[in-house]
Amino acid sequence: MNIEMIRAAAERIQGHAFRTPLLNSRFLDQIAGRRVWIKPECLQHTGSFKFRGAYSALSALEPDIRANGVIAFSSGNHAQGVALAAQMHGTSAVIIMPSDAPQLKIDNTRAYGAEVVLYDRATESRDEIGAKLSQERNLTLIKPFDNAQVLAGQGTCGLEIAEDANARGIKNADVIVCCGGGGLTAGIALALEADAPSLRVRPAEPEGFDDVARSLISGQLESNTALSGNICDAIITPQAGEIPFPIMKRLCGPGMAVSEDEALKAMAQAFLRLKIVAEPGGAAALAAALYHPDDIKGDDVIVTISGGNVDPAMFTRALETL
Amino acid sequence: MNIEMIRAAAERIQGHAFRTPLLNSRFLDQIAGRRVWIKPECLQHTGSFKFRGAYSALSALEPDIRANGVIAFSSGNHAQGVALAAQMHGTSAVIIMPSDAPQLKIDNTRAYGAEVVLYDRATESRDEIGAKLSQERNLTLIKPFDNAQVLAGQGTCGLEIAEDANARGIKNADVIVCCGGGGLTAGIALALEADAPSLRVRPAEPEGFDDVARSLISGQLESNTALSGNICDAIITPQAGEIPFPIMKRLCGPGMAVSEDEALKAMAQAFLRLKIVAEPGGAAALAAALYHPDDIKGDDVIVTISGGNVDPAMFTRALETL
Numbered sequence: 001m002n003i004e005m006i007r008a009a010a011e012r013i014q015g016h017a018f019r020t021p022l023l024n025s026r027f028l029d030q031i032a033g034r035r036v037w038i039k040p041e042c043l044q045h046t047g048s049f050k051f052r053g054a055y056s057a058l059s060a061l062e063p064d065i066r067a068n069g070v071i072a073f074s075s076g077n078h079a080q081g082v083a084l085a086a087q088m089h090g091t092s093a094v095i096i097m098p099s100d101a102p103q104l105k106i107d108n109t110r111a112y113g114a115e116v117v118l119y120d121r122a123t124e125s126r127d128e129i130g131a132k133l134s135q136e137r138n139l140t141l142i143k144p145f146d147n148a149q150v151l152a153g154q155g156t157c158g159l160e161i162a163e164d165a166n167a168r169g170i171k172n173a174d175v176i177v178c179c180g181g182g183g184l185t186a187g188i189a190l191a192l193e194a195d196a197p198s199l200r201v202r203p204a205e206p207e208g209f210d211d212v213a214r215s216l217i218s219g220q221l222e223s224n225t226a227l228s229g230n231i232c233d234a235i236i237t238p239q240a241g242e243i244p245f246p247i248m249k250r251l252c253g254p255g256m257a258v259s260e261d262e263a264l265k266a267m268a269q270a271f272l273r274l275k276i277v278a279e280p281g282g283a284a285a286l287a288a289a290l291y292h293p294d295d296i297k298g299d300d301v302i303v304t305i306s307g308g309n310v311d312p313a314m315f316t317r318a319l320e321t322l
Numbered sequence: 323m324n325i326e327m328i329r330a331a332a333e334r335i336q337g338h339a340f341r342t343p344l345l346n347s348r349f350l351d352q353i354a355g356r357r358v359w360i361k362p363e364c365l366q367h368t369g370s371f372k373f374r375g376a377y378s379a380l381s382a383l384e385p386d387i388r389a390n391g392v393i394a395f396s397s398g399n400h401a402q403g404v405a406l407a408a409q410m411h412g413t414s415a416v417i418i419m420p421s422d423a424p425q426l427k428i429d430n431t432r433a434y435g436a437e438v439v440l441y442d443r444a445t446e447s448r449d450e451i452g453a454k455l456s457q458e459r460n461l462t463l464i465k466p467f468d469n470a471q472v473l474a475g476q477g478t479c480g481l482e483i484a485e486d487a488n489a490r491g492i493k494n495a496d497v498i499v500c501c502g503g504g505g506l507t508a509g510i511a512l513a514l515e516a517d518a519p520s521l522r523v524r525p526a527e528p529e530g531f532d533d534v535a536r537s538l539i540s541g542q543l544e545s546n547t548a549l550s551g552n553i554c555d556a557i558i559t560p561q562a563g564e565i566p567f568p569i570m571k572r573l574c575g576p577g578m579a580v581s582e583d584e585a586l587k588a589m590a591q592a593f594l595r596l597k598i599v600a601e602p603g604g605a606a607a608l609a610a611a612l613y614h615p616d617d618i619k620g621d622d623v624i625v626t627i628s629g630g631n632v633d634p635a636m637f638t639r640a641l642e643t644l
Contacts, residue, residue: 021343026433027433040365043343043345043596043597084348271637274365275600275630276365276597276598276599312590312641315641319634
């Protein structure tokens with residue numbers, strides 16, 4: 001895993017992924033007590049950064065391998081990213097989703113042309129179902145973060161952050177990244193190491209699900225005890241990936257953790273001041289910047305809004321914090 | 323008024339205004355029956371395209387004139403644009419606002435450093451108040467659309483649309499623009515005439531407030547009878563400006579009109595599929611593209627989302643259409 005893979009991914013996704021801007025608002029600067037720069041990956045295709053990694057991985061496959069189709073396990077944003085990337089490449093995607101996944105996510109994944117296979121979390125093993133289908137149909141598994149080409153795709157977001165930060169003269173900033181398995185965090189960290197080495201990447205996680213923050217302290221992969229019961233579901237994983245973790249360990253500063261209420265308040269500020277739609281997990285980094293300013297050292301802070309796939313009821317709940 | 327003024331404005335706003343992307347979503351394409359491209363000016367500073375024109379006008383003033391300060395009349399987006407542009411130039415702004423303007427807009431305008439002077443619509447004349455203040459303090463009036471440098475600033479949005487459309491090979495498209503006084507519509511039309519002449523600009527207005535559509539038919543400036551009573555308030559003016567109208571008459575195709583319900587539904591789609599926040603008037607062009615496909619000839623359609631300054635209650639009302 002290296003910077004050349006990220007640069008190669010950037011060439012492959014050019015013209016297919018959106019080049020998202022770097023936004024800011026003086027009102028958010030006032031709350032945070034420093035300049036706050038926002039990388040709105042909710043504007044990306046399928047509403048999250050996951051499309052970058054999925055497109056990168058699909059485009060890196062040998063054409064005859066890709067033509068057989070791909071398979072992924074996901075109840076969320078990775079599913080939609082893989083589905084659309086497969087459709088854009090004219091190949092098929094099978095997505096294994098739990099039968100209790102939100103209907104909108106199931107519908108969207110199907111609308112991007114994927115075959116959705118539902119399984120019962122209580123009685124069935126998704127790994128067994130996936131292994132059987134992969135073998136029968138010769139499908140290539142696209143893992144959400146333990147895949148070097150996926151990680152390279154997420155790193156393209158970091159190349160853009162570096163380009164925009166350099167153009168604006170931002171030198172001393174904490175770059176806070178919404179962190180689940182660590183693909184986006186590690187990808188951005190590698191890109192910044194090469195193109196904006198004075199910036200420091202830090203993961204943001206939900207309180208009580210801060211396995212990466214604890215892993216960075218202990219130096220080894222720590223796990224979360226619970227995997228549900230938090231509105232920031234999009235960034236909750238059992239533990240970080242084996243590919244991203246060593247990169248984060250080498251390059252990332254201390255993790256930050258935010259409460260559900262802080263995530264909701266950050267969603268409301270993104271609505272009010274940036275005019276963008278963030279999902280709770282996607283607002284974790286902004287929440288850290290706005291509501292934990294004393295834990296940040298940089299003159300500036302750069303945050304990702306990693307996704308915006310939120311249902312109207314949850315969004316309304318966030319607006320009620322205003 | 324000419325393309326060179328727009329190019330000069332683009333140089334002046336470079337690095338100060340955001341370079342907004344051109345977004346799309348396959349889900350919106352399906353509703354519209356053609357590719358739909360979105361220029362999200364709600365992401366611009368102060369939440370609307372108005373910042374472009376305000377910054378252009380302020381930056382074009384002679385420094386000693388500018389140092390005396392500027393004045394504007396506005397209850398809405400132009401007020402915030404002028405206030406922030408003045409603050410960025412280190413000068414003062416007086417904004418004359420009706421005392422019944424939404425508190426949030428008054429607060430925001432003040433937060434951008436402007437002096438807000440409130441007047442009673444029923445008993446006071448804003449023109450008299452403005453004339454008196456301008457004379458006493460030697461302030462320069464920045465009109466919202468009948469100002470060539472403002473129009474040049476709005477035209478920079480058109481240069482970006484042309485650049486992105488050309489990069490994507492979009493040749494035969496209707497470009498639908500949310501239209502009040504006509505500054506954005508005429509500015510984009512001039513920019514496209516120069517840089518993407520195969521694209522055709524068309525104004526979108528609220529039903530019952532379609533003075534520009536009627537003016538394009540009659541060939542002379544028509545007026546609206548009512549000036550309130552529609553949620554698309556941001557794009558309702560008595561009539562189009564004297565500078566933009568001849569440009570629209572020469573370059574623009576037939577106007578389109580949308581209902582309040584269509585505007586709300588378009589806001590909901592912008593939330594669901596683009597992850598952006600549109601105000602009702604800012605969603606008029608998207609509503610025209612989605613819900614009046616038979617009135618559009620282009621293979622593709624490009625629409626502006628002209629602003630996103632909407633309060634939570636109105637936004638929730640839009641989400642309830644889903």
